[in-house]
Amino acid sequence: MNAQSRTALATALELPRGVREPLELPAAASKPAPARRRLGIPAADPLGWLLGPALLVLVWTVGSMTGVIDARILPAPWVTVSTAIDLLREGRLQANLLISAWRAAQGLAFGVAAGVIVALIAGLSLSGGYVFDGLVQVKRSIPTLALIPLVILWFGIGETMKVTVIAISVFIPIYLNTHTALRGIETRYVELAETLGLSRWAFIRQVVLPGALPGFLLGLRFAVMAAWLALVVVEQLNATSGIGYMINLARTYAQSDVIVVGLVVYALLGLSSDLAVRTLEARTLTWRRTFAK
Amino acid sequence: MNAQSRTALATALELPRGVREPLELPAAASKPAPARRRLGIPAADPLGWLLGPALLVLVWTVGSMTGVIDARILPAPWVTVSTAIDLLREGRLQANLLISAWRAAQGLAFGVAAGVIVALIAGLSLSGGYVFDGLVQVKRSIPTLALIPLVILWFGIGETMKVTVIAISVFIPIYLNTHTALRGIETRYVELAETLGLSRWAFIRQVVLPGALPGFLLGLRFAVMAAWLALVVVEQLNATSGIGYMINLARTYAQSDVIVVGLVVYALLGLSSDLAVRTLEARTLTWRRTFAK
Amino acid sequence: ATHEPAAKAAALEAGQLALDAPLPTRVPPGVTLAIGDPTTEQVLKHTGWIKDLPFQVKWAEITGGPAVTEAFHAGALDVGTVANIPPIHAIWVGMPVKMIAVRFRQDPADYPSFQLAISPKARINSLKDLRGKRIAYSPGQVQGEIVQRVLQSQGLTAKDVTLIELPSPTADVYVNALAGGQIDVAPIGSGAALKRYLDRFGTDGAKVLKSGVRDDFVTMYVREETLKDPGKAAALAAYVKVWGRAQAWINSHPDEWAQVYYVGDQGLSPEDARYVVQTNGKAELPRDWTEAIARQQGSVDLMAEATGRKPFDAHRLFDRRFETLSADAFAEAEGGPKLASR
């Protein structure tokens, strides 16, 4: 008699392994083999990713309490909280956040639109690819900081400049991910579209955009973060407000408590906007059957 | 009689459309319909992407010659070339480049290795995902500049610190792209691996890594650029050499000609390292049948 | 060797040197200082004096207040060289520091560190025209203090002009913002950048005005923690003397200095280099810090008002045990003892 593997499946097949089967089969049970190894992983707990940040906060707290972490460099969590409360009470935090969020949103909107359009042009036509692809590489290999003087010249030092710089930072990951994703659409589907006589526009709408969506969404995750991070750069320039300005100012004055509040706010912003994109991902990519959703 | 489409195919089917057919079919030729529209695009000229940068140089040259571009702000190409020659003759450019390249290469190596390993841990196990995924999000939402004080604290102000900062910048895109790609591997293949009884290690080597390769390679394109760009930041800190240091120094003295040489070098570095990754891509992804290779 | 903040601090308790104890004169073997002072480093290397230092040095290319503060925090740096503002901020963020050397300029009115660059598009002919103009302002940097003092000198307040917050880690930002007419006035360091600005945009009407504000205060400062280490304290005493000699050498070798540092190390053209050295003027090391303390008190009060911090007595910023060390070495090298204080 061969090695046997047995599983009795409860209503939810994702029940943890090792649950006792309701039915017993004496003869077969005498030599039960381990259940076939599952290489795919079960659906993740939607809040599971909070574990990492929670651990981080724990380490921070314990480190601060035991003095392992030097409070002058990294103020303790409770100091951070009380600083944050002070800032909130003064109204500075909210005001800065609101202004920054508005800048980021505008830059994001323009950057995403431009990124997708240019990716389509460069991805769907040979000549578009020739013109734009190299240019984008040139652009993205030049440090933004070094571009600031030129940007100031062309776009001034007002809001336009700030939104433009954010949009440029957003553009790159959107372009690159969308472009790569759409060039990676399987030939099978392109052939199908050809035989169905799809117009170019229908092809873009029905095949290219949905097919490139996973790549675009990954680009969006980078882009959202890029928008927030660009604030730190642009809010050095002719700004008297904004979360980036707050951090910069605190840095010049070496106010580590304010800096840490800024960083925590950044972390929260990053986590929540990333969560938003991932939720969008889960909603729009229901058709995908992949290793782990 | 219906509309007819005719094509006569020369040895290379990629011949431009509109080439005259060798054979004539009088009756059918009376009402020739346009050849079926090809939605996929033919293989691109491997040097085609040079067109965009070439156009850029052209605009720059013409703009400088006609005075549309203010030479005081953006020096003319020939000035840039002669400055570059001077810098080369003095040996400054090569020396700086070499040092920077060594830093970038080390950072890249560590960052890529860490990115892939953590992506595997977080992607292939639930608990790994819980621990790392949120942490990486936190990390990537915090501005590198704001992290510098902590990095200095932990890694000093020497080379270790510089390589670490570069590695951290490299880590993020490698992690995120690899992680997303491997979670996006089609269930079909995971199931196949399960029924073949692949060990976890064989599963990683035979299914996960090659399946996630396209995503990893896109991550690598970001990572290589991130390594170069991080130089500008780290070479502000206790550096007396390097291409980033050279640009920073020139900015202090407002030497726009040297700055532009630096930016051109950056563009060339960016283009050539991106080209290297793409060549790698073309070599390793021969098995892919996609919209455009 | 200086990378062990907490542990070292504890270990020091035992053999610590009191902050008012006389400075030890002998440097024990094995002492290392991490020094962020690139110019002196160049002089010492060029002259070979570097071999005579009675201690080990780890040179660091770290300049500017925030970077030095960060490196101090990390215990990665012992000596910082900055303008007078960063030590004040250090006190405010709870990091006690002391200045161990002070440098002024001879004829500060003729050789200002910073001057006010005027945009070609701004109709400004003298400081009297500043009212209502857009002025680049970088809080926390010495450029910010200069702007405030200029306004003060003209009887203006921040409300009478438009202060545009624009930090200038590098000169090109201000130059381009001025050229593009985004701002009307910006303090730019005298030297290559300013020369370049005038060369390029002078024909369009770009000008430079002297600020009339003294901005020649350069200081060397250290953490009190460093001073409590007897070995390091002794090394510091030795270093400020060498530093004084180096300042004198720069004063007396302008052409050589231009060649060695600005051409050789910083990559300027010989012409630019000579210009920079010329506009830098001559250093002067005061043998008496009373004036320096008074000026520093003014800065403390001004910054306290600007940032809402508590003012403090500027005396606590100075370690007067070092007061004469550098100045005497300087004077000796300059050729005989001459009293430099006024």
Next chain:
Amino acid sequence: MSPARAQPVVRVRNLTRRFTLKGVLNGVDLDIRKGEFVALLGRSGCGKSTLLRALAHLDHEATGEGEIVVPARLSVVFQDARLLPWKRVLDNVILGLDGVDAKARGRQALAEVELPGREASWPYELSGGEQQRVALARSLVREPELLLADEPFGALDALTRIRMHVLLKRLSAVHNPAVLLVTHDVDEAIELADRVVVMDQGRIAADIPVDLPAQGPERSVRFTQLRRQLLGRLGVEDSLAHPDPAIA
């Protein structure tokens, strides 16, 4: 089913195709008239799909030459069902169709392939045979002048297959398209086609008109003859031809 004796709508002359070194088509000549139903038989890997792809102008990868004339409105049922995974079933069927009645037509086509009510399913929710039928519906709904079908019934059970045969015959009679059907089922070929073409060595090795009497015992005799002839062409000897010795 009665092919008009008109100009052929499909005209292939001396078609050659090769992949890198390997020649797959070595001079194929083929005519199909309007309304004519041609079945294409051949060994696995003999080049049937390659020929279909050439007719549909899809062989961007191969090199070769020859003359191809096909109607502009052609429709392909691929050997794999090739549904867009990101479109629900109905949207896959009406892909690229416009007009107000597209949805209604799509729904009807789905009903005809016996998948009523599956409009909102995702492709991954379908069984293999169901996917194949959606692909069939997608081709039929656009009423092509030329239908190129690459084993469209391969994954269907006997009953469903018969129903699909009936459907295809009915639609052919209405819209009168030229049809080129690749199949491995000799009986299916004889049952459906006006002409059966056998490929071998990259050429058309046999071109056999299906001249079945309408009814009666003669029909059955001719059917058996034809099957034997075709199986012979495919290399299957009589003794192997059918597991059922009654037929051999």
Next chain:
Amino acid sequence: MSPARAQPVVRVRNLTRRFTLKGVLNGVDLDIRKGEFVALLGRSGCGKSTLLRALAHLDHEATGEGEIVVPARLSVVFQDARLLPWKRVLDNVILGLDGVDAKARGRQALAEVELPGREASWPYELSGGEQQRVALARSLVREPELLLADEPFGALDALTRIRMHVLLKRLSAVHNPAVLLVTHDVDEAIELADRVVVMDQGRIAADIPVDLPAQGPERSVRFTQLRRQLLGRLGVEDSLAHPDPAIA
């Protein structure tokens, strides 16, 4: 081919599976003994693949219950060929095998499915039937105790199909695995199997042993009987059962 009268190696009791709302398996009971060859017939979409996936512990998406006992060393031929696109043919075949002789065994398996010399091809360079045969080779090379095959011959021409039947029979005789073969070809089922099982309404609707006499005219008579019986179970009436009226 002679099933040992031993303990069944596959034991399924009261297996139910549903997708969201739709019940697909409604209480399947099935035993397969060591060395027994069982063919599974059923309408398109009746749940054959679902049953196979349940046996292979692959139905992570469905919900349901019931008891399943299968040997640990099982091997699946999926309905789609499911070759890893990034592995060349030989590497696909020997995927997960180790040992020095893996390559040699893989090469031999490829030769057996009539694809000698295609070791270094990429999957996309294969025709539909060639891909299917590579998948078959991949399953056979690991000599499983239970072979689950989901229409493994669907894309093969008559001759190749017959050769594959011979191969499968030969290998079965040597290694004596339990086999569950999904097919739509009733003749194939009778020809290969010891027992034919028909699914309907999510249950085993018929379980018919194939008791063909070894040779002679009785064999042919029984064959025809069995075919008629099975087709009847599948809903195909006699008059429709075969396009060739000689058989009906």
